[in-house]
Amino acid sequence: MNLTKHLAGVMIASACLCVPALAQTKLTMWYHGAGNEVESRILNQIISDFNTSQSDWTVSIESFPEKSYNDSVAAAALAGNLPDILDVDGPIMPNWAWAGYLQPLPIDESEFADFLPGTKGVWDGKLYSVGLWDAAVALFARQSTLDELGLRTPTVDKPWSSEEFMAALDAAKASGKYEFALDLGMNDQAEWYSYAFSPFLQSFGGDIVDRSTYRTAEGALNGEAAQAFGKWWQSLFTGGYAPGTSEDPADQQTGFINGKFAFQWNGNWRAVETMKAVDDVVFLPAPDFGAGNKIGAGSWQFGVSAKSKYPEGAAEFIKFAAQDKYLAAFSDGIGLIPPTPSAAQMTKNYKDGGPLAMFFDLSKAQALVRPVTPGYVVQAKVFTKALADIANGADVADTLDAAVDEIDADIESNGGYGHQ
Amino acid sequence: MAFDPDNYGLRLFVRYLVLCLIALIFIFPLVFMINSSFKPDNQLLADTSSLRAFVPVGDISLNNYFGAFRRAPVGLFVLNSVLVTGATVLLSLLICSLAAFSFAFLRWKGRDVVFSIVIATLIIPFETIAIPLLLLVSKLPWIGLEGLQWGWLNTYRVQIIPWIADGLTIFLFVQYFKGLPGELIEAGRVEGASWWQVYYRIVMPLSGPVLATAAILKFLVMYNQYLWPLIVVQQETYRPVMVGLGYFFQLNVAWGEVMAYLTLITVPVLIFYLFLQRAFIASIASTGVKG
Numbered sequence: 001m002n003l004t005k006h007l008a009g010v011m012i013a014s015a016c017l018c019v020p021a022l023a024q025t026k027l028t029m030w031y032h033g034a035g036n037e038v039e040s041r042i043l044n045q046i047i048s049d050f051n052t053s054q055s056d057w058t059v060s061i062e063s064f065p066e067k068s069y070n071d072s073v074a075a076a077a078l079a080g081n082l083p084d085i086l087d088v089d090g091p092i093m094p095n096w097a098w099a100g101y102l103q104p105l106p107i108d109e110s111e112f113a114d115f116l117p118g119t120k121g122v123w124d125g126k127l128y129s130v131g132l133w134d135a136a137v138a139l140f141a142r143q144s145t146l147d148e149l150g151l152r153t154p155t156v157d158k159p160w161s162s163e164e165f166m167a168a169l170d171a172a173k174a175s176g177k178y179e180f181a182l183d184l185g186m187n188d189q190a191e192w193y194s195y196a197f198s199p200f201l202q203s204f205g206g207d208i209v210d211r212s213t214y215r216t217a218e219g220a221l222n223g224e225a226a227q228a229f230g231k232w233w234q235s236l237f238t239g240g241y242a243p244g245t246s247e248d249p250a251d252q253q254t255g256f257i258n259g260k261f262a263f264q265w266n267g268n269w270r271a272v273e274t275m276k277a278v279d280d281v282v283f284l285p286a287p288d289f290g291a292g293n294k295i296g297a298g299s300w301q302f303g304v305s306a307k308s309k310y311p312e313g314a315a316e317f318i319k320f321a322a323q324d325k326y327l328a329a330f331s332d333g334i335g336l337i338p339p340t341p342s343a344a345q346m347t348k349n350y351k352d353g354g355p356l357a358m359f360f361d362l363s364k365a366q367a368l369v370r371p372v373t374p375g376y377v378v379q380a381k382v383f384t385k386a387l388a389d390i391a392n393g394a395d396v397a398d399t400l401d402a403a404v405d406e407i408d409a410d411i412e413s414n415g416g417y418g419h420q
Numbered sequence: 421m422a423f424d425p426d427n428y429g430l431r432l433f434v435r436y437l438v439l440c441l442i443a444l445i446f447i448f449p450l451v452f453m454i455n456s457s458f459k460p461d462n463q464l465l466a467d468t469s470s471l472r473a474f475v476p477v478g479d480i481s482l483n484n485y486f487g488a489f490r491r492a493p494v495g496l497f498v499l500n501s502v503l504v505t506g507a508t509v510l511l512s513l514l515i516c517s518l519a520a521f522s523f524a525f526l527r528w529k530g531r532d533v534v535f536s537i538v539i540a541t542l543i544i545p546f547e548t549i550a551i552p553l554l555l556l557v558s559k560l561p562w563i564g565l566e567g568l569q570w571g572w573l574n575t576y577r578v579q580i581i582p583w584i585a586d587g588l589t590i591f592l593f594v595q596y597f598k599g600l601p602g603e604l605i606e607a608g609r610v611e612g613a614s615w616w617q618v619y620y621r622i623v624m625p626l627s628g629p630v631l632a633t634a635a636i637l638k639f640l641v642m643y644n645q646y647l648w649p650l651i652v653v654q655q656e657t658y659r660p661v662m663v664g665l666g667y668f669f670q671l672n673v674a675w676g677e678v679m680a681y682l683t684l685i686t687v688p689v690l691i692f693y694l695f696l697q698r699a700f701i702a703s704i705a706s707t708g709v710k711g
Binding site for chain 1: 490551654663670
């Protein structure tokens with residue numbers, strides 16, 4: 001009898017303890033960072049904290065290799081197998097929203113008022129995604145190089161002009177100390193070209209597409225400003241300032257550090273490693289080619305899948321993950337820019353006076369997101385090919401005209417991608 | 421000293437010299453990969469501009485291997501690939517040889533038309549049917565231990581079943597079967613053997629070379645699978661080695677770990693090939709197929 005009572009008591013107690021767990025609704029989440037130990041550790045901690053912080057939802061994560069993540073999502077969308085929470089690269093977001101992979105976030109945008117603009121994925125007037133970090137590009141240099149070549153140190157408020165930038169390259173080339181004056185990372189013909197090089201075009205006054213309508217690239221990618229950009233771009237290679245498209249892939253990791261280049265156009269994800277290897281490295285803002293100095297913005301962000309039955313749960317998780325302590329943890333872990341000033345102050349690199357604080361200022365002052373249109377996916381590829389062709393000696397005007405034709409044809413065949 | 425074309429020893433020396441040079445060209449990538457897998461990234465990248473890339477010198481260690489195992493579940497990926505590849509190869513040898521037996525020895529209405537259709541599938545690239553196949557397998561039923569389920573995504577079977585039968589393997593078997601002495605088959609039938617007995621008592625015991633060839637070709641296709649598992653597998657539990665390679669390409673690529681991972685996943689292929697090498701070459705020579 002005692003045993004029976006004891007067993008019954010245990011069963012009742014177990015049932016009571018299980019109630020909160022059973023009540024939790026499972027949310028699935030896909031992430032692009034498989035193989036990235038630091039990112040995975042931080043994200044798993046956030047998920048663990050979220051799952052124990054409330055009793056309504058439990059998030060489970062599935063990580064994918066970054067290079068094939070977009071293809072996996074597209075295939076899953078076709079098969080009707082998307083998760084609740086999706087990780088999406090900022091410039092791709094409009095395409096996924098337009099294609100019906102994402103639904104608007106059921107969160108008021110004002111909750112992210114202090115986030116850097118590049119970390120908020122807004123399309124068609126609606127907030128679709130929010131990023132836990134941003135990335136920025138800068139001109140890596142050595143202070144000793146600037147001093148030896150007698151160059152002014154540019155600042156965010158007073159960047160180099162086009163003439164000053166070319167004079168710096170000339171001085172580096174004339175010094176005979178470097179194999180090339182500038183490393184642009186030309187071998188990486190994926191997203192890098194549109195992310196890193198389209199800001200040069202925008203600084204000339206052109207763009208990949210006409211942002212006033214998003215219905216054509218005519219005038220933006222082949223107008224006078226774009227032609228001037230194209231000729232300048234080609235001169236970097238014909239003038240021997242930078243290696244062309246067959247550049248050694250190792251250069252972005254070791255070229256500047258080993259002294260092969262005087263300057264390097266690179267992202268802040270390489271900043272920490274470079275600081276370790278180069279004592280007097282300085283991160284300089286983009287030159288101003290006439291229409292203001294620009295850099296790219298927008299990195300990976302979280303959104304809610306259109307198929308999710310629990311958008312409110314997914315939104316709860318995204319809000320939870322966007323706390324300053326997690327933003328700071330990501331920044332300290334992977335070196336990228338925290339989205340809020342308050343989170344920046346909690347980091348070792350981006351707080352006031354921190355070694356990478358410059359990048360936070362760059363993101364605030366210079367950042368311009370890539371064209372916010374579903375057509376960007378195609379436009380980026382066309383832009384990349386055009387820049388590679390011009391670097392390899394193709395006629396500038398013909399190449400840009402052909403790129404415009406290709407972009408316009410794609411917009412036309414997709415009914416304008418929803419732009420009126 | 422003038423070159424004497426009748427000097428057998430000299431001719432042999434020149435021939436082997438040329439063959440060794442050609443062999444070196446093919447071996448260089450493997451040597452580079454294995455040597456690089458023991459070097460730290462900085463040294464690996466610096467060595468690429470010299471012959472040091474092909475010799476194990478400098479700061480040599482197993483750190484990249486430890487790093488590879490920390491970054492990705494290498495053992496799981498290899499196990500998945502071996503399981504999927506092994507099952508597909510075995511089932512393919514059985515099903516394709518049976519189909520080929522039917523095409524080669526049985527007389528049935530429409531046989532030539534069906535065989536032509538099978539051969540025609542050789543010119544259809546997989547990429548063109550990947551999406552329709554994805555839509556199909558995502559809705560197929562399956563009865564397992566958990567009862568009736570719909571959809572084959574995120575399973576081993578979705579990586580195996582669509583790849584069992586293929587035109588090339590059937591063609592290889594048909595060509596080989598047609599080269600077997602007809603008298604043997606006739607003798608078997610006269611003695612009262614059923615077609616099934618002819619298949620497994622007479623034909624298959626004589627088909628070692630083509631079995632080895634078909635196994636190696638199917639093994640290479642399956643072990644190198646990338647696109648199909650990429651779109652039908654969304655869970656790490658079922659991922660094969662080639663999709664797993666993506667784990668090593670972050671913003672800062674750990675090249676040493678990439679080389680260590682590639683070395684680890686190449687070893688099973690080399691072992692499999694060396695095991696079946698003689699039969700493979702014999703079969704290639706007899707069927708006239710060139711890679």
